[in-house]
Each structure stands twice: as C-alpha cells, then as structure tokens.
Amino acid sequence: MEEEKKLTKKEKYELKKQEQMQQKEIATKNIKQKSLAMWIGIAGIVLASIAGIVYLAANKEPSADVKLANEIIESDWARGNLESEVVLLEYADFQCPACASYHPLVNQLFTDYGDRVKFVFRHFPLEQIHANAEPAGRASEAAGRQGKFWEMHDMLFENQTAWANDRNAEEKFVEYAQALGLDVEQFRTDMNSDEAKNKVKNDYDGGYRSGVPGTPTFFLNGDKISNPRNYDEFKAVIDQALAQ
C-alpha cells in the first residue's frame, strides 16, 4: 500500500499501460494459438479422411471366390466341346492390349483342349479408357449374326493396333467384314442395331455383377481365377479342372 502511494501519477499511468500491453500480448498469443490449433486440426482431419478412404477402398473384401451372377446361357458365344462340364469363360475388351496378349494363349488352349473344354466369350468393354471397345463388341456381334463371330473376334484382336485409336474405327470393322466375306450392308445394320448394343451391355452388366475387376478376367467353372502368367500356368489350371 505504501509503495503504491509512493508512485507518482505518471508512474501509475505507465504501470497501467504496461499491464494493458501485456494483456493484449497474451490475447494475441491466445488467438494465434487457437488459429494454429484450428488449422492443424483441419489438416489432420483432411489427411485422416483421405487415408481412411484409401484404406477402406483398397481393403474391400477380396473377390477371388466370386461366382458368376448368371450361368452360361444360350446367347453366349461358345466353342469347343459344348457338352463339357469344364467351362472357361473369358470377359474381355477388344481394345484392351492385355486381352490381345492373352488372345494367342486362349487360341492355343482352344487348339489343345477344344475337344474337352467349353470356351465362352463375353464382352466387358472398358469405355472409360477404350472408346472403340463397345463398337468393336457390336462388330463381333454383327459378324456373329452371319455365323462369323469367332473369325471377327480373332481379326479384332490380331489387328487391334490398326483400329484401337482410329476415330473412324467402324469403317475398319466394315473392311474386316468384307475380308471375311460377310454381307456388308447387313453387317452395318446389325452393328448399329439395338440387339447388338443390348448384347454387349448385358454381357458387361453380368460381368459387373460377377465382380469382374478388369480385362481379361477368366472364370473356370464359375470361379474367378487369377490370370495365369504364361501358357504352362494356364494349361496347369485347365488340367487340374479336367482331373477333378
């Protein structure tokens, strides 16, 4: 009390001013800390959300034991031993380079096992990345209407690089139809028909329901198999199925 009394008016004023300054500094510091905490919190939530979504998406239930949503039906393209109980079903996209790489392997399998195995082909056009895949599927359907599905199937895979990025791929398909001796006008009509569109779409939908993750995807007797890395691996899988 005595000390306070001893302070002059000017000193009291200075003291008060100093106290006010200190309070202001503390308040500013608090605001800065709150602001920093808010931004750290936001950054944390954003990063944790991204990490959580990536984790959840990457750790979905494995689709290894996925079963076919629909059984092999009359309208499926099938060759080989049509009565066989061993069925190799391929979901493929004519514009997919990996499918074109598998094409000789599947053809070799057909040569070696055509008398014992039923080979089925279904469309799975990845339109997002392959603009000409769906028209190619329709072209094969149109050729199929004139009894040359498998011939067109081979032609499309073997000449994939010639039409894959062609803006006018449908004209290339017409050329192939001509080379295969098809009625070109009928081919054009069939290629643009609703039947061809629906067939390709239905195949895709069935594949989607069956959990087809990409192309090519193979199902052996209704079970999805991991893509064999070479012909011998493929052969081993088929041999195993035939032995059962």
Added chain:
Amino acid sequence: MTNLKQLSTKPLPNKWVLAFLAVLSFASFLVSVYLTVEHFLGEIPTCTVLQGCEQVAKSKYSQIGPIPIALFGAGYFLTMFVLLAVYFDKKTLLALKAFVLFSVPGFLISLALLYLQFFVIGAVCIYCLVADISSILMFAGAAYLYFTVLRSNP
C-alpha cells in the same frame, strides 16, 4: 472508433449458413476423394440407391485426359472448405468473396455434368449426384452471402 462504428453497422454473414456450407463442402470433398480413389484403383464404385453408377464412372466423360473429373471435384470442394475456414479464422471478407466467385464455375460445371448424366450417358451415379447437388446448393449459399453481406461490403 470510426472503424468500429462502421463495422458494427455492416451486416455479418449468418454463422449457420457458413457452418452449413462448410459441412457441405467437406462432405462433397470426401465423396470426390472416394470417387478419385476408386478411379485410380481401377474399380467401379458400387451404387445402392440408383443404378447406373458404373455407366457414368466408365463413360468417357468421367475424365479429362488422364485426370478423373472427381479429382478436380476434390480440389474444388477442398478449396471452398478452406476459404470458409479462413473466414472463420481471420474474419476476412476476401475469403468469402473468393468463395462466391469460385461457386459460379462450380455451379455451371455441375449443371453440365448433370446434363451429361441425364441426357447423354442416360445413367445417374449417386455419388456424382451428391457432389453436383452440393455444388448447386453452395452456389445458392454463395448468392445468399453476396446479397446479404458482400454487396454492402465492397
């Protein structure tokens, strides 16, 4: 004193509207991140409410070059969320002005994407629909902010 007086007479944005816009932008950001992750994992998002997600997700309109539209969406919604956070933090109207400005292209792009889904692709993806409607609501919120606060605070 003059400044304080001026500030106190000028309208402030409704904090509930701002909170709603913040929640909306963050939720849409999460949806866009999900679509982006699914795109890069090469998977097709599953849809339960509306069919057709796979058709939208695999259509040629779902990406610009190698970049999925969803990634642009994620960037857009995160920017909008951050702008609102800047306003909450600094109380600067500049952040709200940027929010209003960015909401215009967001709104127009969403209308275009809705048109593509309904009239070109012929299928609707629920995740895309959520992001598009959210973007339209954000534009409505931005218009509200402009007419109630920003117009009188040039």
